[in-house]
Amino acid sequence: MNAEARQAIVEQLRQSRKYRHCCGDTLDRIAGWALARHHAPKDALKAAKRKLHQVYGAYFDRFDWKRIEEFLFAIEAGAGVDTLRDVCGEILRSHASTRERLPIMEQAFGTIFECVGRIERVVDLACGLNPFALPWMPLPESCAYEAIDIDERLMAILGTFFERAGRRGTAQCRDMLVSPPDTEADVVLLLKLLPCLEQQEKGAALALLRSLRARYAVVSFPLKSLGGRSKGMAAHYGAFMDDLVEVLDVPAQVYPFENEVFYLLTLW
Ligand SMILES: C[S@@+](CC[C@H](N)C(=O)[O-])C[C@H]1O[C@@H](n2cnc3c(N)ncnc32)[C@H](O)[C@@H]1O
Numbered sequence: 001m002n003a004e005a006r007q008a009i010v011e012q013l014r015q016s017r018k019y020r021h022c023c024g025d026t027l028d029r030i031a032g033w034a035l036a037r038h039h040a041p042k043d044a045l046k047a048a049k050r051k052l053h054q055v056y057g058a059y060f061d062r063f064d065w066k067r068i069e070e071f072l073f074a075i076e077a078g079a080g081v082d083t084l085r086d087v088c089g090e091i092l093r094s095h096a097s098t099r100e101r102l103p104i105m106e107q108a109f110g111t112i113f114e115c116v117g118r119i120e121r122v123v124d125l126a127c128g129l130n131p132f133a134l135p136w137m138p139l140p141e142s143c144a145y146e147a148i149d150i151d152e153r154l155m156a157i158l159g160t161f162f163e164r165a166g167r168r169g170t171a172q173c174r175d176m177l178v179s180p181p182d183t184e185a186d187v188v189l190l191l192k193l194l195p196c197l198e199q200q201e202k203g204a205a206l207a208l209l210r211s212l213r214a215r216y217a218v219v220s221f222p223l224k225s226l227g228g229r230s231k232g233m234a235a236h237y238g239a240f241m242d243d244l245v246e247v248l249d250v251p252a253q254v255y256p257f258e259n260e261v262f263y264l265l266t267l268w
Contacts, residue, residue, distance in 0.1 A: 002035070005035055005041055005044070006028065006031045006032055006035055007031075008041065009027075009031035009034065009035065009041065009044060009045050009048055010024070010027045010028050010031050012045055013027045013030075013031070013045075013048060013049070013052070014027060016049075018052075018053075018057055018061070019049075019052055019056075019057070021151050021152045021153045022052065022056060022150055022151060022152075023150035023151070023152065023173050023174065023175050025174075025175040025178040025179070026052075026056070026150045026175040026178070027052075029175060029177060029178055030048045030051050030052055030200075031044070031048055033048070033051065033200075034047040034048035034051065051199075051200070054199055055196050055199055055200055056150060056151070059097065059128060060151055060154075062095055062096060062097075063094075063095060063154075064094045064095075065153065067090075067091075067094050068091050068094060068129075068157060069157065071087050071088075071090045071091050072087075072091070072157060072160060072161055072164070074087055075087050075161070075164040075165060076164070077164065077166065078166065079164070079165065079166075081135050084134075084135040084165055085135045085136070088132040088133070088134070088135050089102065091129060091132045092105075092129060092132050092133060094129075095128075095129055097128065097129075097192065097222070098128070098129045098130065098132070098133070100224070100259040100260070101133070101259070101260060104257045104258070104259075104260070105133050105136045106136045107257075108255060108257060108260075108262055109133065109136055109137045109138065110138055111255060112218055112255060112262060112264050113137065113138050113139070113187070114138070115253065115264060116186060116187055116215070116216050116264075118140075118186070119139055119140070119143055119186040119187055120140075120142065120143055120144065120186055121143065121144045121145075121146070121183070121184070121185040121186055121187075122137075122139065122143060122144070122145050122146070122185060122186065122187050122188075122189065123146045123148065123181055123183060123185040123187075123188045123189070123214065124145065124146065124147045124148065124188075124189045124191075125148050125176060125181060125188060125189060125190050125193060125208075126148065126149055126150075126176065126190070126191075126193040126196065126197075127147040127148060127149050127158070127171075127189070127191075128149060128154070128191075128192075129154075130147075130189065130191055131145065131147045131158050131161065131162075131169065131171070132161065134165065134167060134169075135165075141167075142168065143168065144168045144169070144170075145162070145167060145168065145169040145170075146169070146170050146172070146183060146185070147169065147170070147171045147172070148171075148172050148174050148176065148181065149171075149173065149174075150173060150174070150175050151173065152173045154171075155171040155172060155173040156171075157171075158171035159171045176197075176208065177197070177200060177201055177204060180208065180211050181211075181212070182213065183213070184213045184214070185212075185213070185214040185215075186214065186215050186216065187214060187215070187216045187217070187218060188212050188214040188216070188217045188218070189217075189218050190208070190209075190217060190218065190219045190220075191218070191219075191220040192220055192221065192222050192260070193219075194219060194221070194240070194244075195221065195237070195240075205244060206244060206247060206248070209244065209248060209265070209267075210248070212267060214267055215266070215267060215268055216264060216265065216266055216267060217264075217265045217267055218262060218263070218264055218265075219241070219262070219263045219265065220260050220261060220262045220263070221233065221237035221241075221260065221261050222259065222260055223237075223258070223259050223260060223261060224259055234256075234261065237261065238261075241263055245263075245265070248265070248267075250265050250266055250267055251265070251266045252264065252265050252266075
């Protein structure tokens, strides 16, 4: 493949407002993917933008960065859990995907984490805004929380959040299809992630689950699209998970809620 053509696509993506904060490895990987399918650079650029919108842009387009930052800077050192819940609740409410999780979050994390027992390290893969749900997670103060996603801006914001909230958290801008997660953890969260991974690489969900060095994986699926339609998603993702669990041959528990279904997989 022509390295110059690939680099030219990466640069054009980097210059666009929409993708300038996206992880460099992701831009490069998607440029390579697009050039493998389209000879003409113009067509490859278009295909790369379409794919990036599908797996990244559609989610981040809906971010109200100003609002998130205003609330973030309202967190003062030593803030108690009630203050943290007020502020983080506002941040989670600012995006449709986490807004719909708000009413069930405490029950979902409570029930699922209770089955896991003592948790010292959580890895939140493709985390989006989910780390702001920390004040609803029954985790010990000493628990390390590792957040990973492909938006540089969000990772900087999360770094500041962990610092202000006084939590042992880190936020890494990292493309997990280029650098798969390698830390050992008690729990890895893969919330609303697997469909997005499959859109980037067929079979990526299974490969990722097989590679995890974690005792438990929590996988979830939306039951409605970002636009609010359900389109048979429960049956579709249910069948997808049944197949995955059969191939992995691991115990799985299902926790269905109105807008999102969670699976707890015991990996070892
Ligand atoms: C639907 S959102 C889910 C966000 C969060 N897990 C939640 O449920 O609230 C999908 C997330 O996957 C991230 N993502 C997509 N491809 C990725 C990749 N290859 N590596 C890391 N993160 C990725 C996107 O940036 C986006 O934040």
